[in-house]
């Protein structure tokens with residue numbers, strides 16, 4: 001059933017938000033589009049994140065599932081939601097590895113529930129890998145080219 | 152030449168430290184080989200038949216004498232005293248130890264070099280016309296755009312786990328010297344009514360399903376280039392096939408959707424991206440371009456003493472017209488007859504580095520034909536340059552001839568190979584050189600791959616040779632009529648394959664057919680296109 005889908009707040013290992021996490025499960029993208037009251041949804045790699053755009057106002061949690069770490073579609077899903085103005089929690093779940101954390105963060109993820117808990121020290125180091133960045137992404141950091149040309 | 156500022160340097164240094172950490176976690180057992188593999192691949196480290204192989208990026212094929220010396224030092228310190236220059240304008244070291252890898256990356260970083268994104272399913276090293284900045288026929292120097300793309304694609308957060316690897320080439324003239332339309336994205340910088348922009352092709356590639364990239368946009372305003380690339384990549388990242396590794400390249404997506412539909416989706420994403428605003432500030436391109444300002448060329452003699460026939464032949468074969476008429480670009484052949492295509496010893500690299508410093512504004516290029524290039528040589532200095540090259544075994548006058556063979560590493564190094572490509576290249580070039588047939592045959596691009604992955608560009612050879620496995624024995628398929636240039640085409644298979652002796656003889660047979668049929672001025676490729684496959688088939692397999 002829909003309520004069994006998704007991760008619970010206890011499974012979240014890293015969270016970069018101050019609000020209370022949603023305390024119930026997520027529904028599929030299809031269900032979210034059919035059902036007018038869902039507030040939490042889970043995106044699978046093959047789902048089109050843009051189907052959710054009409055409902056962003058009512059969503060408080062979007063989980064993006066990474067069944068295998070090598071499938072990078074979830075990075076695009078995340079950025080698309082942020083580009084559309086989604087401000088709720090964006091959680092990376094599944095096969096999430098240490099060396100992907102900084103990229104995921106840049107794509108707009110602000111919470112992480114990896115299948116296998118990550119080594120805390122290694123993960124914190126990984127989040128801080130890039131002091132500067134070359135390209136614009138969902139994190140609105142000023143990029144190196146901006147800094148080079150500031151008056 | 153581009154030079155790192157403190158930001159670029161910090162990025163590369165951070166990557167070295169990150170890799171050191173990853174290697175440590177692998178050794179501590181915190182990373183499985185499966186998890187470590189994509190990480191080491193993003194740092195150019197492959198596991199091959201006998202050892203690790205490290206692929207170092209040479210962005211758009213441009214490097215300084217000092218950088219070439221650093222590559223020579225690495226060859227001596229960590230490898231067996233040589234390196235292998237590749238068709239993607241990179242260098243590979245074939246005998247690397249995992250424990251040394253982080254130290255090598257640190258050495259590279261000290262010389263503004265790296266191995267970032269030279270493998271893995273990410274945007275690879277950006278290649279460009281090897282005559283960039285020198286060729287008489289270019290609209291502008293394409294390298295500033297390649298550098299802009301390099302920075303944009305380095306550690307791109309959204310495009311690091313693409314369906315498959317992604318290769319981009321940039322040129323800026325009608326002539327295509329970078330196999331541009333055989334790349335995932337090919338860009339030709341053009342000028343329209345005085346405004347610079349980009350013609351964009353998408354979905355080309357070689358491998359087991361070769362395809363020529365169709366045009367998807369005839370003009371992207373240059374201050375929207377990154378935005379357009381971002382859109383093209385996003386459509387690929389979302390919809391490229393991930394169910395089958397062999398169908399995962401963008402060429403399959405473009406083919407299955409059709410160029411028109413792929414283009415429509417990119418345009419839609421492009422409009423969206425323009426609204427989001429992802430382009431770097433305009434001044435950034437100007438900042439980069441300033442590094443590529445033409446060196447201070449000086450006037451000088453435009454003719455030379457051709458009394459030494461060996462020198463005259465080399466000049467005719469291995470030099471290329473320069474935008475300044477007192478200069479030429481000089482090709483350094485890494486194809487001595489009977490040698491290993493693309494290999495250079497540390498000593499040779501140092502000779503080349505010194506020549507660059509003394510005679511070419513400290514600039515060198517790696518060519519996609521696995522040769523090196525001195526881009527700006529005064530005509531007055533050519534004899535001195537040739538003498539030094541000749542003395543170091545790099546003076547073969549064979550650019551674009553049958554001795555100038557492109558060959559992948561093949562079964563001598565590569566774990567995916569079906570057959571050996573290097574010994575075959577050696578035999579063919581040796582035999583043509585010994586018989587004095589090289590000049591008689593003229594321009595003939597022969598390309599050899601040791602398996603269907605086509606690293607040796609065999610689909611694009613005037614003559615292509617592909618190694619296959621036939622009941623456990625090495626066998627070679629011959630194909631004719633390919634081209635990677637502006638007259639791009641894919642080669643067609645002649646018929647049943649040959650064993651090694653057979654294919655050496657077959658190459659000779661097809662050149663005989665050509666010599667018998669050619670009309671004045673025709674290259675092998677022209678004759679083939681005029682007379683078709685039949686006469687070649689007949690000669691090879693009988694009536």
Ligand code: HEM
Pocket residue numbers: 197199204236237238239243315318355356357358359400558559560564565566567604605606607608
């Ligand atoms: C020895 C280690 C190497 C391995 C394991 C390797 C592996 C591969 C594979 C698997 C492909 C097919 C990719 C696909 O079709 O999706 C490929 C294509 C290619 N590789 Fe290599 N390669 C190696 C060395 C090289 C070298 C030395 C060069 C340059 C001389 C090179 C240049 C290319 C090019 C140009 C292509 C085809 C163009 C394309 O469709 O992208 N590779 N390689």
Ligand code: SF4
Pocket residue numbers: 559560561562565566567568569600601602603604605606607
């Ligand atoms: S073509 Fe095949 S044999 Fe040659 S390098 Fe590529 S993968 Fe190896």
